[in-house]
Every structure is written in structure tokens, then in C-alpha cells.
Amino acid sequence: MPTIQQVTKYLEEFAPRVYQESYDNSGLIVGDPSAEVTGIIVSLDAIESVIDEAIAKKCNLVVAHHPIVFKGLRKLNGRNYVERTVIKAIKNDIGIYAIHTNLDNVAGGVNFKIAEKLGLENVKVLAPKKQNQMKLTVFVPKENTQAVLNALGKAGAGKIGNYEYCSFRTEGTGTFRGNEAANPAVGAKEQLEEVSEDRIEVIFPAYLEGKVMQALRQTHPYEEIAYYLHALENTNTQVGSGAIGSLTEPLSGEAFLKYLKERMDLQCIRHTKLLDKEIKKVAVCGGTGSFLLPKAMGKGADVFITADYKYHEFFDADGKILIADIGHYESEQYTSELLRDYLTPNFEGLPISITDSSTNPINYFVK
Numbered sequence: 461m462p463t464i465q466q467v468t469k470y471l472e473e474f475a476p477r478v479y480q481e482s483y484d485n486s487g488l489i490v491g492d493p494s495a496e497v498t499g500i501i502v503s504l505d506a507i508e509s510v511i512d513e514a515i516a517k518k519c520n521l522v523v524a525h526h527p528i529v530f531k532g533l534r535k536l537n538g539r540n541y542v543e544r545t546v547i548k549a550i551k552n553d554i555g556i557y558a559i560h561t562n563l564d565n566v567a568g569g570v571n572f573k574i575a576e577k578l579g580l581e582n583v584k585v586l587a588p589k590k591q592n593q594m595k596l597t598v599f600v601p602k603e604n605t606q607a608v609l610n611a612l613g614k615a616g617a618g619k620i621g622n623y624e625y626c627s628f629r630t631e632g633t634g635t636f637r638g639n640e641a642a643n644p645a646v647g648a649k650e651q652l653e654e655v656s657e658d659r660i661e662v663i664f665p666a667y668l669e670g671k672v673m674q675a676l677r678q679t680h681p682y683e684e685i686a687y688y689l690h691a692l693e694n695t696n697t698q699v700g701s702g703a704i705g706s707l708t709e710p711l712s713g714e715a716f717l718k719y720l721k722e723r724m725d726l727q728c729i730r731h732t733k734l735l736d737k738e739i740k741k742v743a744v745c746g747g748t749g750s751f752l753l754p755k756a757m758g759k760g761a762d763v764f765i766t767a768d769y770k771y772h773e774f775f776d777a778d779g780k781i782l783i784a785d786i787g788h789y790e791s792e793q794y795t796s797e798l799l800r801d802y803l804t805p806n807f808e809g810l811p812i813s814i815t816d817s818s819t820n821p822i823n824y825f826v827k
């Protein structure tokens with residue numbers, strides 16, 4: 461069976477922890493990374509009832525979207541549900557792992573799952589982030605070019621959207637003269653050498669720098685590798701908040717709300733005034749998303765679906781867009797499905813299930 465660390469490492473290949481927001485607390489909150497996993501319960505929230513369920517089902521890892529510990533804990537005496545949950549998890553050797561805003565911020569994550577449930581096409585990150593990529597330029601003797609390119613690609617360099625192993629190269633001549641202490645891979649020391657080289661350029665996510673440079677060092681034959689690393693300003697279309705896509709067929713405002721209610725299994729929707737136009741472009745943000753309204757409007761969305769909208773914020777629709785607040789839990793409920801479906805094929809034989817209980821603390825009186 462895998463260790464907790466093997467499971468969390470696999471989760472972070474999908475949603476690297478560096479992509480969480482600064483205020484967040486994603487990661488292994490409770491637990492021994494080297495412990496063998498007996499089973500996983502996936503949940504939106506790791507609350508006491510979920511820990512009880514894990515104990516009953518003999519599963520020692522809870523993978524949750526929301527971190528149960530968000531701010532610092534200064535006492536641990538069981539006076540509130542956070543402390544009780546943590547104490548219970550520790551006493552019963554249950555690990556709690558949170559995959560929060562990093563899962564919100566990757567293509568294929570929380571918001572892409574909502575888009576999938578709504579049957580949207582051409583789905584993109586709504587507010588892509590900048591400055592999280594780097595460029596490596598390296599000079600390689602021609603006979604080693606292929607090996608270096610393969611290793612860089614395997615380490616995750618050269619991935620752009622749906623493409624991998626992207627690179628560019630130009631041919632040229634490299635020169636060098638090693639001193640008496642040198643041990644050159646080509647030619648002899650204390651002699652000026654000229655070598656046919658390729659200048660290879662690849663981009664990669666900044667957090668992979670260590671891995672990419674290690675791959676380079678392992679395959680490049682030179683004692684001293686000539687290279688440049690550059691931090692890029694580029695927008696990364698695969699990382700950022702929210703998602704935007706289109707319905708296959710436009711719907712009237714009312715028909716859309718009915719469709720939304722059915723697809724997201726909602727009891728009610730809080731929304732702004734229906735507009736006299738059809739809905740085609742749909743922006744979504746699971747959880748608290750009002751900060752993304754200007755982006756949604758800027759990208760021409762007809763509706764913005766999110767949660768936790770406050771009274772005054774609804775006025776910002778200003779007759780230009782339909783705001784639909786579907787509830788925090790409801791908006792993110794399929795995140796558990798997303799995580800289970802990601803984990804299951806990779807850990808065959810390991811019991812992985814979604815929690816039996818709804819962790820939504822909000823009830824609606826609709827009778």
C-alpha cells in the first residue's frame with residue numbers, strides 16, 4: 461500500500477501546492493507522511509463526522525478540499541469543532557490532507573469540474589496568473605541534443621497547454637579552453653576547442669526548476685554547463701482562478717436557471733434580475749468568487765456562477781450580467797468526485813470513497 465506521502469505527492473502533481481493562495485493552508489495538516497495508507501475518504505470538509513467515518517471504515521487518510529486548520533491553533537483542548545477534529549484525528553492515527561486553492565487554481569480542477577457538470581465547451585481559466593514560469597536556454601553538443609531534450613521533457617519542461625516536449629533549437633558553434641585543472645568531455649585541457657552545439661530553449665513552471673536542472677545535469681556531458689535561466693512575465697493559461705466556457709446552445713435566462721438548478725442539484729438560486737438577452741458564455745468560480753466579477757464581465761460572460769455573495773455585491777451586476785449564487789457547498793460538491801476519480805486509477809486495490817455524509821453546514825427551509 462502507498463504511504464501518505466506517495467498519495468499527497470501524486471495529488472500535488474495535479475495541483476502543486478505552490479499554486480495555493482497566500483492566505484491558504486493546503487497540505488498535510490495532521491499525520492505521519494511515512495504511514496501506510498489503509499484507505500482514503502474524500503470530502504469537501506474534514507470535520508469530526510468525517511473522521512468518525514474514517515475510523516469506522518478503517519481508512520487512515522482524509523483528503524479534503526477545505527483545510528480544517530486555517531489560522532494558527534494556539535490551544536488544543538477540544539473547545540471547538542476544529543480542535544476536536546484535530547485531536548480525534550491524531551488519537552486515531554488518521555491523516556488529514558487539504559487540497560484547497562491549489563486545486564481551485566489549476567486547469568482541470570474545481571472550476572473545470574463545475575464547467576464539465578454544466579456541459580460547457582471551450583473551457584479556459586478565467587483569470588490566469590502571471591510570473592510563474594521560467595525559460596531555460598542551454599548549449600548542448602549536437603550528439604547529446606536528443607538525450608537532453610528527452611530528459612527535460614520528462615522533467616516537465618516544454619509543456620504548453622495541451623502540448624508537451626515543446627522546444628526550440630538553433631545550431632551554432634561553442635568554444636572553450638579548459639585550464640590545467642579541467643577535465644573536458646570534448647577535446648583536451650589547455651587547448652581552445654570548437655564544438656558543433658545546439659542552443660536549446662524550453663519553458664517550464666518555476667516550481668519545477670530543481671527537477672529540470674537535475675535532468676539537465678544528468679544528461680549534459682560537460683563539466684561546466686553553459687545555460688541561462690530567465691524568469692518569465694508570461695501569463696500561464698493553465699493556472700489561475702475561475703473558469704469560463706460556452707453552452708452548446710444559448711438559453712433564455714429562466715431556462716438557464718432551471719438548467720443550472722438541475723445540473724448542480726440545487727434547492728434554490730439567489731440571483732440578480734434576469735436580463736433581456738440569451739445566456740451563452742458562462743463564467744464560474746466554486747466557493748467565494750465575487751472578486752472575479754470584473755474578469756467575468758471583461759471576458760463577456762452572460763452569467764457568473766459562484767457563492768457567498770453579499771447583498772451590496774449583487775448591485776455590481778448593474779444590468780450587464782446575471783449573477784447566480786448557488787451556495788458554497790453546492791458549487792464545490794463535485795470536487796470530491798474529481799479527487800476520487802483522479803486517485804482511483806493510480807492506487808488500485810486501495811479503498812477510496814467519497815464521504816457518506818453531506819458536510820454542508822447550511823440548511824434551507826423550503827416546505
Ligand SMILES: [Zn+2]
Nearest residue numbers: 746747748792
Ligand atoms: Zn470552498
